[in-house]
Amino acid sequence: MKKIEVVQNVLEANETIASRNRQLLDKHNVFVVNIMSAPGAGKTSLVLQTLRRLRDKLNIAVIEGDVASAVDAEKVQNEAKAVVQINTRNMPESCSLMAIMIESALKDMPLDNLDLILIENLGNLICPAEFALGEHKRVVIASLPEGDDKPIKYPLIFVDADAVIINKMDLVSHVDFDIAAFRRSVAGLNPKAEVFEVSCKTGEGIEEWCSWILGQAKATATKQ
Amino acid sequence: MHELGITENIVNITLAKADEAQAAKVLKINLVIGELSGFVADCIQFYFDTLSKDTITQGAALHFETVSPELRCRNCSAVFAPQDTVWSCPKCGSQSVEISKGRELYIESVEVE
Numbered sequence: 071m072k073k074i075e076v077v078q079n080v081l082e083a084n085e086t087i088a089s090r091n092r093q094l095l096d097k098h099n100v101f102v103v104n105i106m107s108a109p110g111a112g113k114t115s116l117v118l119q120t121l122r123r124l125r126d127k128l129n130i131a132v133i134e135g136d137v138a139s140a141v142d143a144e145k146v147q148n149e150a151k152a153v154v155q156i157n158t159r160n161m162p163e164s165c166s167l168m169a170i171m172i173e174s175a176l177k178d179m180p181l182d183n184l185d186l187i188l189i190e191n192l193g194n195l196i197c198p199a200e201f202a203l204g205e206h207k208r209v210v211i212a213s214l215p216e217g218d219d220k221p222i223k224y225p226l227i228f229v230d231a232d233a234v235i236i237n238k239m240d241l242v243s244h245v246d247f248d249i250a251a252f253r254r255s256v257a258g259l260n261p262k263a264e265v266f267e268v269s270c271k272t273g274e275g276i277e278e279w280c281s282w283i284l285g286q287a288k289a290t291a292t293k294q
Numbered sequence: 295m296h297e298l299g300i301t302e303n304i305v306n307i308t309l310a311k312a313d314e315a316q317a318a319k320v321l322k323i324n325l326v327i328g329e330l331s332g333f334v335a336d337c338i339q340f341y342f343d344t345l346s347k348d349t350i351t352q353g354a355a356l357h358f359e360t361v362s363p364e365l366r367c368r369n370c371s372a373v374f375a376p377q378d379t380v381w382s383c384p385k386c387g388s389q390s391v392e393i394s395k396g397r398e399l400y401i402e403s404v405e406v407e
Contacts, residue, residue, distance in 0.1 A: 071321060071407050072315065072407065073405050074311050074312075074403060075402075076311055076401040077400060077401070077403075078307050078401050080399045081300070081303075083306075084299075197332055199332065200333075201296075223379070225330070226332070229392075258382075258388075
C-alpha cells in the first residue's frame with residue numbers, strides 16, 4: 071500500500087472554469103452580477119426593475135437559471151439586449167447554476183456589445199453559495215415575508231455577498247420582519263456587504279441599488 | 295443535490311493521482327469535509343458507488359474527516375466553536391465573526407497499491 075498526498079480542492083474544476091469566464095468577461099469589459107435568493111424573493115422583479123432603470127445607460131443582457139420553463143426569460147426579453155435561459159432539469163445538478171453552464175451561455179451572447187450581464191441564479195439559498203460562476207459581484211435578496219432569520223439559517227450565502235437586498239418593503243407594515251435585527255446579522259457575518267431596502271413593486275429604493283450597480287460597473291471597467 | 299458533479303471530480307482527481315503513481319488499484323480516498331459546506335457525505339458515497347464502477351477506484355473505501363465550524367471574532371480575535379445558531383463571541387458578545395474552519399471540501403490523500 072502506498073499513500074499519495076493530494077490536498078486538492080474538489081471544487082477546483084468549477085473554480086477553474088469560473089476564472090476562465092471572468093477572464094473572458096474582463097477582456098470584453100462586461101460587468102457581471104450573480105443574483106441569488108430563495109424562490110419567490112424577487113430575483114426576476116429586481117432584474118426587470120434594473121433593466122428598466124439602466125437600459126438607457128448600459129447595454130444589458132440576462133442569463134436566467136431555472137429548473138424548468140422559459141417563463142422568466144419571456145418576462146425579461148423585451149427589456150434586455152439578449153437573454154439566455156438555462157434549464158437545469160436535464161443536467162446532472164439541478165440546484166444551482168455552475169461555471170460550466172455560464173461558459174456555454176456566454177458563447178451565445180454578443181459580448182462586444184454588452185456592458186452588464188445580470189445572472190438570475192436558481193431559487194435556493196444553499197447550493198449557489200458553493201459555486202463561483204465568474205461573476206464580479208454576488209447579490210443576495212431576502213424578502214420581508216421570508217422572515218429576518220435567513221442570515222442565521224443560511225450564513226454562507228451572506229458571508230460571500232457583496233450586496234444584500236431587502237425586498238418587498240411595501241409589505242413592511244404587514245409582516246413581523248425586524249429590519250434592524252436582519253441588518254445586524256448581515257453585518258456580523260459580512261461587514262463589507264452593502265444593504266439596500268427596496269420594493270420592486272413600488273420602485274422604492276431601486277434608484278439607490280441601480281446607482282450602486284452603475285458605480286461598481288464603472289469602477290470595474292476603469293480598473294482594467 | 296449537487297454532489298454528483300463533486301463526486302465526478304473526486305473520481306477524476308483520484309484517477310489522475312493513481313495514474314501518476316502507476317497504481318493498479320485505489321484502496322481508500324481520504325476526504326475532508328467542513329460541516330458548514332453544503333456537501334453531504336452520504337450523497338457522495340451514493341454517487342461514488344456508481345461512478346467508480348469499472349475504474350480502478352471501484353471498491354475503494356471513502357473516509358470522511360469532518361471539520362467542525364470554527365469562528366473568529368472580528369472584535370477581540372477570540373477563536374471559538376459556535377454553540378447555537380446565533381453566532382456570537384463567547385468572550386465579548388460581538389456578532390461580528392468570520393468563519394475560520396468548516397467550509398473545507400478537499401481530497402487529503404489516496405491510498406493505492
